[in-house]
Amino acid sequence: MPTHGSPSQSAEDYLERIHELIERKGYARVVDIASSLKVRQASVTNMVKKLGEAGYLKYEKYRGLVMTDKGRDVAHRIQSRHATLSRFFSLFGLDAETQRLDIEGIEHHLSPATLQMLADLVQFFEEEPGALTAFEESRKRSRRANAVKR
Numbered sequence: 001m002p003t004h005g006s007p008s009q010s011a012e013d014y015l016e017r018i019h020e021l022i023e024r025k026g027y028a029r030v031v032d033i034a035s036s037l038k039v040r041q042a043s044v045t046n047m048v049k050k051l052g053e054a055g056y057l058k059y060e061k062y063r064g065l066v067m068t069d070k071g072r073d074v075a076h077r078i079q080s081r082h083a084t085l086s087r088f089f090s091l092f093g094l095d096a097e098t099q100r101l102d103i104e105g106i107e108h109h110l111s112p113a114t115l116q117m118l119a120d121l122v123q124f125f126e127e128e129p130g131a132l133t134a135f136e137e138s139r140k141r142s143r144r145a146n147a148v149k150r
Helices: 008-026 029-036 041-051 069-091 094-108 112-127 131-150
Strands: 058-059 064-067
Touching: 008 029, 008 064, 008 069, 029 041, 029 131, 041 058, 064 069, 069 094, 069 112, 112 131
Parallel strands: none
Antiparallel strands: 058 064
């Protein structure tokens, strides 16, 4: 767990999944988290302890866990980042599986400034569908021109 105040990528993944499970089922058990993330239960237990020590969760052995406000804030930030990227990729017609893989690959590596720029770009294209159409036409022309050059 990084000491500079923000959770590691792995910790973010756990917090995101725990939050999703709690929202969907009302609770998140170690076995459910392990199954969802495809990791061993022992790995989940170790991470949950670390997240508890860092103030993101309250964990009591055999009783389950509860997200703290700090943990929920991180989970909401991750969900927002994920939703922004999904909206961005959806604009261009990328299928759900491609989006999922791409988002998993880049979501932890974008700066807040880049993420805000993408959110602004999404909003612009949503409010200006003609601009999106012009962009798509430009891409088609560019691909055709590149195909001719080969």
